[in-house]
Amino acid sequence: MNAVPPCPKCHSEFTYEDGALYICPECAHEWAVGEATMPAEAAAKVYRDSAGNVLQDGDTVMVIKDLKLKGSAGVIKMGTRVKNIRLVDSDHDIDCRIDGFGAMSLKSEFVRKA
Numbered sequence: 001m002n003a004v005p006p007c008p009k010c011h012s013e014f015t016y017e018d019g020a021l022y023i024c025p026e027c028a029h030e031w032a033v034g035e036a037t038m039p040a041e042a043a044a045k046v047y048r049d050s051a052g053n054v055l056q057d058g059d060t061v062m063v064i065k066d067l068k069l070k071g072s073a074g075v076i077k078m079g080t081r082v083k084n085i086r087l088v089d090s091d092h093d094i095d096c097r098i099d100g101f102g103a104m105s106l107k108s109e110f111v112r113k114a
């Protein structure tokens, strides 16, 4: 018996099988069991950096321009390395922590894979 594949939408591993469907309890995505033979990547959103490289969770990226922080005087300088990014499906599609700034959301168009 095959293991239930992770959710193609949010990559949750808490998916379960219900008849002919797989169900993700985290984002409520449901998909047919037959579709699971497709590579998960084909269905998942692909995140690309400013140069078109595919980004993945855990990657290290570099900021390619000075980024002003909303609501503070801080600026993330061009060239800042950001380790262990997490990709999220939103306008700012990278969640990360930056030394000296803390938790942060960035746009993938303003980074390049390091």
Ligand SMILES: [Zn+2]
Binding pocket: 007, 008, 009, 010, 011, 012, 024, 025, 026, 027, 028, 029
């Ligand atoms: Zn999901």
